[in-house]
Amino acid sequence: MIKTMNKYRNIFFFMIDFFLILLIGIFYYLSLPFKSESVVYIPSGSISQIIQNLDNNNYKMSKIDKYILYFLGYPQSGWINIGQTPLNRVEFLHxxxxxxxxxxxxxxxPGETTAYFLKQVAKDLNLSEEKLLLEYSKQAKFSEGMLYPETYSIPKGIKEDLLIKLLLAHSFEQSKKAAIKIFGEYNEKKWHQFVITASVIQKEAANNEEMPIVASVIYNRLKIGMKLQMDGTLNYGLYSHTKITPERIRNDESSYNTYKFAGLPAEAVCNVSLNAIKAAIFPAKTEYLYFMRDKKTGLHIFTTNVDDHNKAVAAQRGL
Structure with missing residues (x-):
């Protein structure tokens, strides 16, 4: 009887020691310094999904974190302001x-260039324009046309690298979604070639309705080896809102100068709308080779030959 009691007592104390060691281990784990961005994005989903998402984004999470979150409460979805102060793991979870x-x-x-956009973002969010441009060049696969035009809700205090990551990730998802809907698959290089054409359309068309017609002019000119000779292609980078002058046309040696160089620019001119991309993929069937803006309507007068084009130009100039 006494031996049996001693046996159970030993087991009891062993269990107490085990749980004490376990608790000490957990407390130690939760007290360790935890490195985090100043703001963190939490997607909607179960706690397990949230922990997995954090782990996928280099936040080294474990099952312990999942159970602690069950105890602390359900995480809020959206942007979480972690702050700049050094904190430990349990403070992060809290x-x-x-x-x-x-x-x-x-x-x-739509139609805005990345350089000009990031210049404005730097002012609005009190960030470094230089760092934003550097991060974009590091993270983006192409120098232009990678961002999806829309209104973004950005957390205050976000850093340059995380902001670029957010913009590119969202834009990638939108492009992939659109490509799969149109083609049944997403081929990044193929899609970007349409973005390059779409960027010229975006700069030149007066409205969405004109886009497929402008696209037809581009393709008609390319087909016969005729230079595009379009002002909009010179509104690249920080020249986004600069008036194109004869001097610019003479002196600009970039591939964006479609007065000097045949074919499309080597890179997109700007960020484009889905309407512009659809126009590049599904151009109107026309024989137009020229267009001239009508000062009264703001729309374009499309013509098939140089004589009719010159007449339209003369009419707009009052000649």
Whole structure:
């Protein structure tokens, strides 16, 4: 009897020791310094999915974190303001359930260049323009046309690298979604070639309705080896809103100068709308080779030959 009691007592104390060691281990684990961005994006989903998403984004999470979150409460979805102060793991987990980041809207309009857009974003969000451009060059696969035009809700306090990551990730998903809907698959190089054409359309067309017609002019000229000779292609980079002059046309030696060089520019001119991309993929069937803006309507007068084009130009100039 006494031996049996001693046996159970030993087991009891062993279990107590085991749980004490386990608790000490957990407390130690939760007290370790935890490195985090100042703001963190939490997608909607179960706690297990959230932990997995954080782990996929280099936040080295474990099952312990999942169970601690069950205890602390359900994490809020969206942007979480973690702050700049050094914190430990349990403080990080606690902030996921309590903090929320203040957001600010930034707008990328169709036809705007990345350089000009990031210049404005740097002012609006009090960020470094130089760092934004550097991060874009590091993270983006192409120098232009990688961003999806729309209104973005951005958390205040976000850093340059995370902002670029956010913009590119969202834009990638939108492009992939559109490509799969149109082609049944997403081929990044093929899609970007359409983006290059779409960027010229975006700069030249007066509205969405004109886009397929402008696309037909581009393809008709390319087909016969005729230079595009379009002002809009020279509104690249920080020249986005610069008036094109004869001097610019004479001196610009980039591939964007379609007065000097045949074919499309080597890279997109700007960021484009889905309407412009659809126009590049599905151009109108016309024989137009020229167009001239009508000063009264703001729309374009399309013509098939140089004589009719010259007449349209003369009419607009009052000759």
């Amino acid at each position: 902030k996921l359930t309590t903090a929320k980041a203040a957001e600010q809207s930034i707008i990328l309009i």
